[in-house]
Amino acid sequence: MKTSWRSASLVATAVAVLALTTACGQDGTPAAGSQNVGATAPANGLGGSGAGAGIGNQTGAGAGAGAGNGYGADGQQGAAAEPAGQLAVTDNAELGKVLTDSAGMTLYRFDQDTAEPPKSNCDDDCATAWPPVPADDATAGAGVDKAMLGEVTRSDGSKQLTIGGWPAYRYAKDTKAGQVSGQGVGSKWYALAPNGKKASLASLPGLSVKKTELGDIVVDKNGMTVYRFLKDEAWPKPVSACSGACLEKWPAVAPVPANDTKGVQKKGLMGFTRPDGVKQMTVNCWPIYTYSGDRLPGDTNGQGIGGTWYAVSPDGKPVGAPKK
Numbered sequence: 001m002k003t004s005w006r007s008a009s010l011v012a013t014a015v016a017v018l019a020l021t022t023a024c025g026q027d028g029t030p031a032a033g034s035q036n037v038g039a040t041a042p043a044n045g046l047g048g049s050g051a052g053a054g055i056g057n058q059t060g061a062g063a064g065a066g067a068g069n070g071y072g073a074d075g076q077q078g079a080a081a082e083p084a085g086q087l088a089v090t091d092n093a094e095l096g097k098v099l100t101d102s103a104g105m106t107l108y109r110f111d112q113d114t115a116e117p118p119k120s121n122c123d124d125d126c127a128t129a130w131p132p133v134p135a136d137d138a139t140a141g142a143g144v145d146k147a148m149l150g151e152v153t154r155s156d157g158s159k160q161l162t163i164g165g166w167p168a169y170r171y172a173k174d175t176k177a178g179q180v181s182g183q184g185v186g187s188k189w190y191a192l193a194p195n196g197k198k199a200s201l202a203s204l205p206g207l208s209v210k211k212t213e214l215g216d217i218v219v220d221k222n223g224m225t226v227y228r229f230l231k232d233e234a235w236p237k238p239v240s241a242c243s244g245a246c247l248e249k250w251p252a253v254a255p256v257p258a259n260d261t262k263g264v265q266k267k268g269l270m271g272f273t274r275p276d277g278v279k280q281m282t283v284n285c286w287p288i289y290t291y292s293g294d295r296l297p298g299d300t301n302g303q304g305i306g307g308t309w310y311a312v313s314p315d316g317k318p319v320g321a322p323k324k
Contacts, residue, residue, distance in 0.1 A: 024237050024268055024285040084133055084161070089143035092180060092191070094296045095199040099144070099163060099192040104177025107133060107168045111188040115165030115196065118152035122169065130169040130182070130189070135161040144194050164196020180296070184224060187251040187290045198222060201297075206256025207281070209263035214300060214319050217311040218264055218283060220253055223297025226288045228318045230308040234285035238272045242289065250289040250302070250309070252280035265315045284316025 085102030092098045099107045108130065112121045122130055135151035138161055150162040161168045171182030171189070182189050183199075190198040200222065207226070210219045218226040227250065231241035242250055255271025268285035280287050291302030291309070302309050303320065310318035 024234065024270060024272075024282070083136065084138045086139045086141040087144045087149075088141045089194050090178060092178075092199065094201070094298070095180065095183065095191055096201040097143070097193055098180065098199045099168075099194050100177070101133070101138075101170075102141075105170055106174055106178070106180050106182065107163070107192045108171055108182050108189050109163070109166040109192050109196070109198065110169065111190070113167050115162070118150065118162045118165045118167060120152060120154050120160055120167040122167070123155055129172050131172065132158070133161040133168040133170060135159040148194065148196055162196075163192050163194075166192065166196045168192060184222070184290075184292075184295045184299075186248070186292055187224070190222065205262045206260035207253075207264050207269075207283070208261065209314050210298065212298065212300065212311075214303065214311050216263075216314055217300075217319055218288070218314060219297070220290060221256070224290045224294055225298070225300050225302065226253060226283070226312045227291055227302050227309050228283075228286050228288060228312050228316075230310070230318065230321065232287050234268070234282070234287075234316075238270075238280075238282045238285050238287050240274055240280065240287040242287075243274075243276055247276075247278070249292050251292065252278050253288045253290060255279050255281045263314055268316065282316075283312055283314075286312070286316050288312055 083102075084107075087107075088100050088102065088104070090098050090100045090104065090106075101107065110120075110122050110130070113119060114121075120132065122132070132154065136159075138149060140146035140149055148164045150165065151159045152162050152167055154160050169189075171185075173179075173181045180191050183191050193199040204219070204221050204223055206221050207218055209216050210223070210225075212225075220226055229240070229242050229250065233239040233241075240252070242252075252274070258266055258269050261269060265284055269281075269283060270285070271279055271281050272287075273279050282288060291305075293299075293301040300311055303311055307322075310321045313319050
């Protein structure tokens with residue numbers, strides 16, 4: 001009976017995607033399933049590693065990494081290199097419960113890493129901007145399940161702390177306890193929740209609608225504002241005019257199943273494959289993006305940039321764009 005229900009559900013979803021695909025005359029691209037994270041063997045510590053000089057969008061590290069180098073005027077390692085000690089949980093008004101070290105510094109995870117099996121894909125300049133948290137003496141404080149703590153061997157042979165399988169990092173631009181300036185950088189870096197997932201006030205659908213000063217706008221699964229580029233095309237099929245450096249600044253929103261959306265117009269809601277091989281979501285057949293300059297859910301820093309970038313309404317129209 002359980003297998004029959006599952007089969008019926010899969011068929012229904014496939015039919016829905018096919019119907020939406022036809023609307024734009026383009027093959028739809030189903031989204032990859034979310035990856036569950038599992039607990040790893042307990043770790044028992046971490047020592048620090050110095051944060052390096054700021055970099056741009058290198059090795060998937062995202063834009064605008066910190067200018068600090070993790071060392072004080074006397075050449076000694078600064079706060080970023082201190083042992084994490086007892087991990088703690090901090091309440092953040094925008095992100096909910098965030099995992100921090102004993103000094104209150106936010107810990108992050110990287111979307112290009114994996115948790116099953118644990119693997120870090122942040123090396124060289126990336127690891128300079130995002131210092132890996134070593135797995136030496138970290139302990140679980142109140143609100144942290146010690147079963148979530150583990151370790152992974154990095155490419156240089158060092159041991160990195162993992163949370164729920166996800167390698168943990170600090171961010172060079174965070175200089176004070178409670179700062180979350182690494183949140184959303186490059187649309188790949190996110191503060192860690194105590195269970196290894198991305199810190200969030202609530203579990204959001206792949207796409208949903210948020211009420212803001214701009215009106216009702218579409219946000220992604222992390223609550224980040226979704227944008228449209230006026231130079232794109234939607235008919236007879238989606239065409240993105242944003243590539244290369246543009247795509248680094250305005251990352252394409254990955255396809256999500258139509259049944260993983262809430263409040264967004266279903267017509268023309270589909271995924272497509274760009275000429276560069278990147279899979280991208282559309283709303284009313286218009287390609288959609290996030291903005292690397294938005295750090296927290298609800299930020300709309302990309303609104304109106306260049307007179308070509310605008311937040312997206314639930315029916316796919318650009319919010320606040322000048323009328324033609």
